[in-house]
Amino acid sequence: MRKYTVLTLIALVVILTGFNRTGFGQILLEENFDYPTGDLITAHGWTAHSGAGTQAITVTNPGLTFSGYAGSAIGNAALVDNTGEDDNRVFAVQSAGVVYTAFMVNITTTAAGYFFHLGGDPIGSTFRGKVFMDATNHFGLSLGSNTGTFSTSTYTPGVTYIIVLKYEIVSGTANDIVSLFVFDASVPSSEPALPAIGPLTDAASSDINPGSVALRQFSATQNFTLDGIRVGLSWADLFPSAIVSPTIQAHDIAFSGVTANAISASWTNGDGAKRITVINTANSFTNPVDGTDPVANPVYGVRASK
Numbered sequence: 001m002r003k004y005t006v007l008t009l010i011a012l013v014v015i016l017t018g019f020n021r022t023g024f025g026q027i028l029l030e031e032n033f034d035y036p037t038g039d040l041i042t043a044h045g046w047t048a049h050s051g052a053g054t055q056a057i058t059v060t061n062p063g064l065t066f067s068g069y070a071g072s073a074i075g076n077a078a079l080v081d082n083t084g085e086d087d088n089r090v091f092a093v094q095s096a097g098v099v100y101t102a103f104m105v106n107i108t109t110t111a112a113g114y115f116f117h118l119g120g121d122p123i124g125s126t127f128r129g130k131v132f133m134d135a136t137n138h139f140g141l142s143l144g145s146n147t148g149t150f151s152t153s154t155y156t157p158g159v160t161y162i163i164v165l166k167y168e169i170v171s172g173t174a175n176d177i178v179s180l181f182v183f184d185a186s187v188p189s190s191e192p193a194l195p196a197i198g199p200l201t202d203a204a205s206s207d208i209n210p211g212s213v214a215l216r217q218f219s220a221t222q223n224f225t226l227d228g229i230r231v232g233l234s235w236a237d238l239f240p241s242a243i244v245s246p247t248i249q250a251h252d253i254a255f256s257g258v259t260a261n262a263i264s265a266s267w268t269n270g271d272g273a274k275r276i277t278v279i280n281t282a283n284s285f286t287n288p289v290d291g292t293d294p295v296a297n298p299v300y301g302v303r304a305s306k
Contacts, residue, residue: 028099029091029213029231034075037061041078041215046087049123049214055084057215064104064160064227068186070240071104071228078215080115081223086216090121091231093211094169101129101165101213102238104228107157110137111219114148116226118167121211128208129167129178133224139163141180141197144205151182151196162187164238166195167210176207191235246271 035044039059042048048056060079065072101118114130132140132148137155140148155161164181179198181191213229230238248270257264269275 026234027230027232027237028094029089029229030071031089031213031229032071032074033059033063033077033227035059037076041087042085046089047123048085049088049119050086051084051217053085055082055217057085057087057217060225064106064225066104066160066162066187066228069102069104069162069228070238071102071230074228077104077225077227079225080215080217082217083220083222084217086214088119088123088212088214089229090123090212093121093209094233095209096169096171097233098169099167099210100232100235100238101167102228102230103163103226104160105163105224105226106160107133107137107155107224109221109223110135110157111222113216113218113222114140114142114146115216115218115222115224116163116165117214117216118165118208118210119212119214120208123212123214126206126208127214128176128205128210129165131163131165131180139180139182139196141165141178141200143176143178143200143202145202149197149200151180153182153196155182155184159184164235166191166198168199169207169209174203174206175201176205177201187239189239189241250275 033041035041037059040056041059042056046057058079059076061076063073063075063077099118103116110133112133112135114132116131117127118129119127126144128144130142130144130146130148132142132150133155134140134148134150137157138150138153139155140150142148162183164183166179166181168177170176177199179195179200182196213231215226232238250267250270252268254266255263256266265277
């Protein structure tokens with residue numbers, strides 16, 4: 001049993017609920033392309049940095065799915081199917097530590113070249129963490145070179161994969177590190193000890209402070225959809241543990257000790273890990289945002305949820 005005292009009550013409605021939640025880390029960017037089919041992605045936070053207006057990248061339906069991935073089956077996807085405009089979207093610039101980027105990709109038609117990369121903010125022309133496909137269905141990676149190092153495993157056109165690009169910012173010059181992980185089934189809850197490609201360095205490639213992701217169109221024959229971009233500072237940021245809804249809500253609410261300016265409320269907990277109490281003068285509440293803990297407000301005001 002828990003008890004809370006609420007001061008200055010005039011009229012009230014109380015809602016108790018429970019929720020199970022594991023910790024969420026810091027997401028720097030989440031892009032699910034939840035926009036109308038056919039829209040240009042540059043109408044939704046992306047910026048063209050090359051070939052603007054030529055075979056622009058559009059939103060396509062349906063979005064991609066990958067069991068257990070946080071970005072699965074949300075909204076639509078980006079269709080990258082020609083040579084022409086390259087687009088980027090920015091996130092908070094990082095000058096130390098590790099930046100992880102995950103996305104779903106489904107390749108319809110293969111064309112040899114790099115199709116995804118990181119940059120600074122503004123993106124400029126120094127591209128790092130280049131993700132490739134080749135003519136024989138292998139994913140590849142380079143730090144900055146236009147020649148990739150390729151996985152020994154092949155991908156299957158028409159199958160959705162999760163790709164994780166790891167960019168390590170190392171003190172000094174020309175010594176940053178990149179690695180690539182590729183998954184066609186479940187994604188492990190912790191980072192694998194060995195990536196599919198890497199770790200790679202390149203003394204000929206200058207370092208960047210990552211601050212943008214980019215989609216590249218380089219061939220008239222390329223055709224793939226990409227979806228569910230997540231950028232974070234840890235593996236757990238990209239792949240948070242599952243959230244399970246409680247099966248028993250808090251119940252048996254009781255009030256006692258009612259005075260002009262105080263009241264005690266008590267209840268029996270359900271099987272959720274946490275509970276919230278919401279009080280206001282009318283039956284009107286703002287629901288908590290998924291993935292966040294509500295912030296308590298000790299000040300009670302007319303028609304305000306607390």
